[in-house]
Amino acid sequence: xxxxxxxxxxxxxxxxxxxxxxxxxxxxxxxxxxxxxxxxxxxxxxxxxxxxxxxxxxxxxxxxxxxxxxxxxxxxxxxxxxxxxxxxxxxxxxxxxxxxxxxxxxxxxxxxxxxxxxxxxxxxxxxxxxxxxxxxxxxxxxxxxxxxxxxxxxxxxxxxxxxxxxxxxxxxxxxxxxxxxxxxxxxxxxxxxxxxxxxxxxxxxxxxxxxxxxxxxxxxxxxxxxxxxxxxxxxxxxxxxxxxxxxxxxxxxxxxxxxxxxxxxxxxxxxxxxxxxxxxxxxxxxxxxxxxxxxxxxxxxxxxxxxxxxxxxxxxxxxxxxxxxxxxxxxxxxxxxxxxxxxxxxxxxxxxxxxxxxxxxxxxxxxxxxxxxxxxxxxxxxxxxxxxxxxxxxxxxxxxxxxxxxxxxxxxxxxxxxxxxxxxxxxxxxxxxxxxxxxxxxxxxxxxxxxxxxxxxxxxxxxxxxxxxxxxxx
Numbered sequence: 001x002x003x004x005x006x007x008x009x010x011x012x013x014x015x016x017x018x019x020x021x022x023x024x025x026x027x028x029x030x031x032x033x034x035x036x037x038x039x040x041x042x043x044x045x046x047x048x049x050x051x052x053x054x055x056x057x058x059x060x061x062x063x064x065x066x067x068x069x070x071x072x073x074x075x076x077x078x079x080x081x082x083x084x085x086x087x088x089x090x091x092x093x094x095x096x097x098x099x100x101x102x103x104x105x106x107x108x109x110x111x112x113x114x115x116x117x118x119x120x121x122x123x124x125x126x127x128x129x130x131x132x133x134x135x136x137x138x139x140x141x142x143x144x145x146x147x148x149x150x151x152x153x154x155x156x157x158x159x160x161x162x163x164x165x166x167x168x169x170x171x172x173x174x175x176x177x178x179x180x181x182x183x184x185x186x187x188x189x190x191x192x193x194x195x196x197x198x199x200x201x202x203x204x205x206x207x208x209x210x211x212x213x214x215x216x217x218x219x220x221x222x223x224x225x226x227x228x229x230x231x232x233x234x235x236x237x238x239x240x241x242x243x244x245x246x247x248x249x250x251x252x253x254x255x256x257x258x259x260x261x262x263x264x265x266x267x268x269x270x271x272x273x274x275x276x277x278x279x280x281x282x283x284x285x286x287x288x289x290x291x292x293x294x295x296x297x298x299x300x301x302x303x304x305x306x307x308x309x310x311x312x313x314x315x316x317x318x319x320x321x322x323x324x325x326x327x328x329x330x331x332x333x334x335x336x337x338x339x340x341x342x343x344x345x346x347x348x349x350x351x352x353x354x355x356x357x358x359x360x361x362x363x364x365x366x367x368x369x370x371x372x373x374x375x376x377x378x379x380x381x382x383x384x385x386x387x388x389x390x391x392x393x394x395x396x397x398x399x400x401x402x403x404x405x406x407x408x409x410x411x412x413x414x415x416x417x418x419x420x421x422x423x424x425x426x427x428x429x430x431x432x433x434x435x436x437x438x439x440x441x442x443x444x445x446x447x448x449x450x451x452x453x454x455x456x457x458x459x460x461x462x463x464x465x466x467x468x469x470x471x472x473x474x
Contacts, residue, residue, distance in 0.1 A: 064172070
């Protein structure tokens with residue numbers, strides 16, 4: 001027993017920060033100062049998002065890592081965990097508000113970048129930021145704990161721990177991938193990346209809370225008003241439960257998915273693959289409980305396939321559906337890999353085509369709406385013009401292209417035609433006032449007004465009013 005006690009004391013002594021521990025008040029003050037997002041921090045965040053987006057666009061891991069080192073995103077997330085750990089509801093509100101501000105600005109910046117960039121192909125670094133795994137949960141938890149321990153230490157506070165946590169937990173790339181999804185109209189990309197970002201946020205905050213409340217044992221905030229203290233504790237407890245329950249569920253689902261995929265891998269390696277039939281490609285779909293395997297070599301007969309399916313029970317895969325793709329006899333491994341690669345490329349091309357078609361449909365819809373607005377202008381203008389000029393009998397509107405010579409150069413300009421038919425002639429001054437009224441009413445300065453008498457071969461004005469329009473070279 002004495003030996004065990006000595007070992008325990010030695011372990012405790014080894015893990016105790018001792019003189020290396022910063023005063024609690026200084027650590028809390030340092031974390032609180034990192035919560036605010038305004039001024040230089042916001043500028044740095046926006047620029048870091050641009051750098052990360054460029055890195056994802058060019059598939060450069062080095063650039064992405066650099067952006068994660070630049071980004072100050074960790075501040076509000078650690079601040080929320082600290083606030084829950086010390087029962088500081090005001091700090092939690094401030095940290096949550098700044099976290100939302102940082103997230104909104106980050107997504108808006110990334111979306112703007114991917115809207116204007118001519119490159120919209122999903123690179124491998126982008127694809128890796130759309131599907132969270134159980135490993136992301138573990139990284140966020142361990143990273144968050146490392147972060148709060150480093151912030152509490154004199155020797156490690158200014159070291160490379162916090163930048164290392166920022167790189168490991170990868171908060172920036174998922175935000176940029178959300179912008180990519182929104183900018184290219186790929187909502188599945190955006191939702192998957194946002195899911196990964198929220199998981200990282202929740203588990204970094206949870207790790208900070210654990211570090212503050214159970215490892216570092218920071219003092220709780222003391223209230224003079226005991227009723228207010230009780231209310232704050234209830235709110236903090238509610239927030240903690242609301243955060244932890246989804247976290248536990250997410251972790252459970254990810255563990256189940258990881259176990260399913262590990263079992264599938266063992267099953268395929270030990271049962272499906274043989275000396276005569278090698279696995280070239282495989283897909284494990286946990287949501288639909290399917291195992292899809294492409295085999296190269298001799299075809300497996302139906303009896304052998306049935307035997308494989310019965311073996312699934314031994315691997316805990318009795319509810320999974322096994323799909324074998326065969327018929328590749330006579331082809332070498334490289335040829336089959338080429339076929340698979342070509343198929344994946346076709347799938348990506350189809351996805352890009354869908355995005356392009358969506359964008360074209362949006363443009364066409366906008367054009368149709370614009371055309372409808374132009375054609376319906378006459379119905380809006382006729383009653384109003386008649387009230388101002390009783391002699392007006394009809395109005396015709398339309399958009400057209402006017403082509404003319406200017407110093408031996410052919411130029412084009414867009415004009416908005418308004419033809420007004422009147423029952424009796426109007427004076428040039430009335431026509432000028434009508435033209436000015438139309439410009440203000442329609443909110444455009446490219447109007448070409450033409451007033452005509454409601455009689456053949458007669459016009460109320462031999463010289464139609466032309467407004468000055470912008471010339472564009474063709």
